[in-house]
Structure formats: C-alpha cells, structure tokens
Amino acid sequence: MLCCASHRWARRLTAHRPYPDLGALLAAADEAAYDLTPADLGEALALERAARPPALPSLAAHTAWQAANAAYESRFGHVFVVCLDAYEPSEHLDQVLAGIRTRLSHGRDEELVVTAEELRKLARGRLTRLSRRTLSTAQR
Template sequence: MTLHEVNILPREELKQQLFNCCGSTAWVNKMLRFFPMDDLVELLEDAEKQWYQCTEADWKEAFTHHPKIGDVDSLTKKFAATAQWAAGEQMTVGTASQQVIENLAAANDAYEKKFGYIFIVCATGKTAEEMLAILEQRLSGTLEEEIKTAMDEQNKITLLRLQKLTA
C-alpha cells in the first residue's frame, strides 16, 4: 500500500492499520489527527513525536500487542493481525537451537515477572542468540531504565511497521 492509499483509507480501516503498527489506543487516536500525511518523513516524525507524548500506561498497552520473542503459538493465535510482520521480525528464532529457545522462554518469564510486561525488542536483523543476550542484559536493569528502553524499542518497531505499511 502506498502512503496515498493509506491517506484515503476509510477512518476505521486507517485506525486498524495504525493499531497494527502500534497497539496503543492513545497513540492511534493522536495519529489520526494528522492524516492525510504529505510524505513518509512526516509520517515517521509525527509517529515518533506522538509516541513519546504518550503515558506509561499507553506504552504498556502497546507492549501487550506483541507476542513474546520465540512464542510461536502466541504469534499464530493471539496476534493474527500482525503475525506476518512479527514473524518476519522474529524469523531468526525459528532457526535457533532448542536450548536457546528454552533459555528465551525462561528469560522472558523472568523479565515479565520482574517488570510486569513482556520483553520488547526490535528483533529485525537480530539472531535468537543476540536477542537472548539482550534480554539477559536488560534483566539487570531497573524498572525506570527498562520502561525507557522498552519504549524506545517499541518506537523502532512502530517506525519499521509504518514503513512496511506504506511500502
């Protein structure tokens, strides 16, 4: 879909497409005010600006719209609307060893228990081993540090998905 095609979508369809890029209701509603967009640069700049103006609750809502890294069942069932994007973003997990997959699952659980939300990382271009190392390193952070990091990672994911949407 081109940016022009996105610009002329019916409002509810545009809302759903934006929600597929970022699962924060507040962010989507903020973004809807800026359409139509003149170009991709404007879209990405507005998306980032609006993301950082959201609240912690808005960020955490967006996090709930991601499957856990390596959770294939979750990817195919709960997240059907974004499964193709998420599968592409996490495609290297499918080639990881069973041990790495098990370690990811255990670290994901520890992360969620410590921080109260799932581990968010922009997985595009990262191997399962790299994501595991990032996850293990981030487990040692504070809640304050981690919400900022997760928020930044969500922003990267959103910007990539907006580019895919308008490609």
C-alpha cells in the same frame, strides 16, 4: 498490520493525516510515541505478547528463549520487546537473548524508558514496511 497497539498513539497519528510523505508520517509517529504514558505503554505491550518468537532452530534455542522471556517478564511485569530490523533473521535469537541479559540489570524506570524506545522503533519499522507494501501495490 498492527504498528502500535496504543489507542492514544493511533488517535494522535490519524488526527493529522494525510501525510505528504513517509518522513512526515514517521516524524508524527515518533512524536506520538514520545508522549505515551505508562498506561499507554501497557496497552501497547499487551498486544506485543501475541507476537511470534524469532525463528528458533532447535528445542534448546526454544527453551533458552522461553526461560529468558520468563525471567524478564517476572522482573518487569511485561513482555520483552526489541526492534530487530537492523539484524539478519539468523541473528535474532542471539540479539534477543543478549538484550534480555543486558536489560535484566536495569531498574524499573530505566527499563520503561528502553521499552518505550524499542516500541517506537518497532512502530517506525512497521509503518515503513506497510508504506512500502501499499506503494508497491498501488504501482501495479
């Protein structure tokens, strides 16, 4: 499972392992994420492009999702990312579309900060899920 596609982030995280617990791992992941340069963010965002869209219930929803993403990418030059961990799958499309609408009003620098924060939250969620799966498998 890919948690964050920045090589610098991954090197920083692996340099301090093993971690005594999930909390320590997440703290290290946060610290590594806060130091990402714009080039590091670009590297991470390049692989986020391959992420699947939320489950889309209709052709109209798919069209709306594609149009919103195209507008965002045209404005900022990179893929839109948002952490949806706090939402039910049925809410994902609405959250993505609302997020894009809101964030299209940002300036480039402001949006880069928001994007970095969303990547940090995505990495935390992915590490948490990976850790739980690993623990669950080890307990079998």
